[in-house]
Amino acid sequence: MEARPDVEPFEAARPRLMRLAYRMLGSLAEAEDAVQDAWLRWRRGGADVADPTAWLVRTTSRLCLDRLRAAKTQREAYRGPWLPEPLIEELSVDPVERAEDVSVAFLLALERLSPLERAVFLLHDVFDEDYEAVAATLGRTEPAVRQLAARARAHVAEARPRFAVSQEAAAKxxxxxxxxxxxxxxxxxxxxxxxxxxxxxxGGGKRKASLRPLVGRDDILALLKGLAWRSPEVWPDTYRAVRINGYPGLIVEAPDGPMTIAFEPTEDGRLAGIYLMRNPDKLRGLLG
Structure with missing residues (x-):
């Protein structure tokens, strides 16, 4: 009878695998699928693995890379700006993730990297894998991995925000x-x-949304004025405060369905970024 691997090593590694897959893919649903695929592979071939965690991280990383490469054309054809699927946490719950490593700005910076650069950066700089292990995971030489890491690091150096605003101040x-x-x-x-x-x-082409990022205070104000003129009830007065990707956020019941808004605060108490998720495909958890 064929030996079956123990479920405990996988369950112990699952939170780490989910964190890695979400940062790689920017989607909770896709991350769950990738981790489930890793589980199936673990069940088939993990019985004799000496280091289960390393094996599972390597397998999940490769599965995510395959998904990223397959999704390249789909991402390029995406209608309007792309945002990661919102990671929603209740304010009463201690954050599971470090805010700077799941912030929208950080995940958007990762999106600009190649799949390999993203994998190297996350494995080494975020999950503290050494270069030798990263090279083995990705099937690259160690010098090549170091070069990929340096290139990725330069692209995301400014993307991790410093959250100096209290939760109470951010909610206000x-x-x-x-x-x-x-x-x-x-x-x-x-x-x-x-x-x-x-x-x-x-909006992902499914609901009304701006087809380009709005950059600068005046650009944003022009859009807000236009929205108010066309639809005075576009901003309902009922919403629920939550934490979205580490930012202060809101779940809003808009006239055409729910949406989330994440607010990126600055140290002086202003807003550096506003991120609205209206794509129903990325709000399945809210739509039931």
Missing amino acids: LAAAFMDAAARNDVEALRGLLAEDAVMVTD
């Missing part, structure tokens, strides 16, 4: 934005936005 900032937007109070909105703020809306 999010509520102030919603209140000012609902009232179409342009001056109040101007005071809340950093001069170089960005606003990204992801």
